[in-house]
Amino acid sequence: MSSLKTTIIVPVYIGNKLEEVENxxxxxxxxxxxxxxxxxxxxxxxxxxxxxxxxxxxxxxxxITKISFDxxxxxxxxxxxxIKTIQSDFIVRVDADSISKPNRLxxxxxxxxxxxxxxxxxxMIEELRxxxxxxxxxxxxxxxxxVYEFKFRNPISHPTAIFRKTFFEKAGLYPTKYYKDEDSALxxxxxxxxxxxANLNEPLVECKLDNELxxxxxxxxxxxxxxxxxxxxxxxxxxxxxxxxxxIFRLIIMLSPRSILMKSYLLxxxxxxxxxRK
Numbered sequence: 001m002s003s004l005k006t007t008i009i010v011p012v013y014i015g016n017k018l019e020e021v022e023n024x025x026x027x028x029x030x031x032x033x034x035x036x037x038x039x040x041x042x043x044x045x046x047x048x049x050x051x052x053x054x055x056x057x058x059x060x061x062x063x064i065t066k067i068s069f070d071x072x073x074x075x076x077x078x079x080x081x082x083i084k085t086i087q088s089d090f091i092v093r094v095d096a097d098s099i100s101k102p103n104r105l106x107x108x109x110x111x112x113x114x115x116x117x118x119x120x121x122x123x124m125i126e127e128l129r130x131x132x133x134x135x136x137x138x139x140x141x142x143x144x145x146x147v148y149e150f151k152f153r154n155p156i157s158h159p160t161a162i163f164r165k166t167f168f169e170k171a172g173l174y175p176t177k178y179y180k181d182e183d184s185a186l187x188x189x190x191x192x193x194x195x196x197x198a199n200l201n202e203p204l205v206e207c208k209l210d211n212e213l214x215x216x217x218x219x220x221x222x223x224x225x226x227x228x229x230x231x232x233x234x235x236x237x238x239x240x241x242x243x244x245x246x247x248i249f250r251l252i253i254m255l256s257p258r259s260i261l262m263k264s265y266l267l268x269x270x271x272x273x274x275x276x277r278k
Contacts, residue, residue, distance in 0.1 A: 004088075005035075006105065008028060009086065010094045012050065013072055016096045018049045018050050024098055024099060031102060038064045039086065042066060054066070067082060075174075075182055088165060091163045091168075092105065092162045095159040097208065098206065099205065107123075108162045118198045119170065119190065120195060121197075122160040122197075124199065125203055125205050127265075128207070128209065136203060139156065150187065156187065156197060158183040170195050175189065178226075179221055179226075180219065188237070192237075218258065218261070226254075227248075
C-alpha cells in the first residue's frame with residue numbers, strides 16, 4: 001500500500017440526482033485501493049434529498065470533508081477552491097453522476113507511482129445509453145498521442161483524470177473564463193508548461209450518454225465559448241489549418257439536431273482511428 005496521500009474531489013450541484021450521487025459514492029467506498037480521503041464540494045444549493053444523504057455520510061465517515069458555496073460558482077471555481085486546500089500527492093477527479101470501477105484508484109495510482117514522469121493520467125470510459133447499451137470510448141495512450149489528438153479533441157476524459165498535485169504547480173489552476181470548457185483550457189496550460197499526459201487502456205469510469213447530456217451540450221453559449229477556446233488551442237499549439245477546420249466542423253456538429261449529435265458521438269472511435277492513420 002502506497003504511503004502517498006490521495007484525495008478524491010467530488011463537486012456536487014443542484015442538477016445532481018440522489019440515485020446518481022449514491023451510485024457515485026458507493027463506487028468510491030468499494031475501491032480496492034483504500035488509502036484516500038474524499039472532499040465534497042457543495043456548489044450552491046443542492047436538492048434536499050442529496051444534501052441530506054451527503055450530510056449523513058459526512059457525519060459517519062471522518063475521511064470525508066466538505067466545502068460549501070452559498071451560490072453556484074461553476075465547476076472551475078469549485079474545483080480550484082478544493083485544489084487550494086488539498087495537500088495530497090494525488091488528486092482524483094470524480095463527477096457526482098459517474099461511477100468509478102472498483103480497481104480504478106489501484107490501477108491509476110500504481111501506474112503513476114511506476115511512471116513518475118506522468119503528471120496527469122486518465123483512462124478509457126464507458127458511456128451508458130438510454131437503451132441500456134454501453135458505448136466504449138477510446139482515448140490516446142501516450143503523451144505523444146495526447147498532444148496529436150488535442151488538435152481534434154480533449155486528450156483526457158475529465159471525469160477519469162487523476163493528477164499529481166505538482167501538475168497544478170506547473171500548469172496553474174483551472175482557468176475560469178471559459179464557460180463549460182474549463183478542462184480544455186487546463187489541458188492547454190498543461191501542454192504549454194511541459195506536463196506529461198497519458199491514459200490507461202482500460203475503462204475505469206462509467207458515465208451516461210443520454211438525451212439529457214446532449215441537451216446540456218446544446219447550450220448555445222457553451223457551444224460558442226468552446227469553439228473560441230478550440231481556436232485558441234489551435235493557435236497556441238500551432239496545430240495549423242487542419243486544427244482550425246476541425247474546430248469549425250465540431251461547431252457545425254454541435255449546432256446540428258440532437259439526433260445527428262448523438263450519431264457523431266457514437267462514431268467517435270471510428271473518427272479518431274481514421275485521424276490516427278493519416
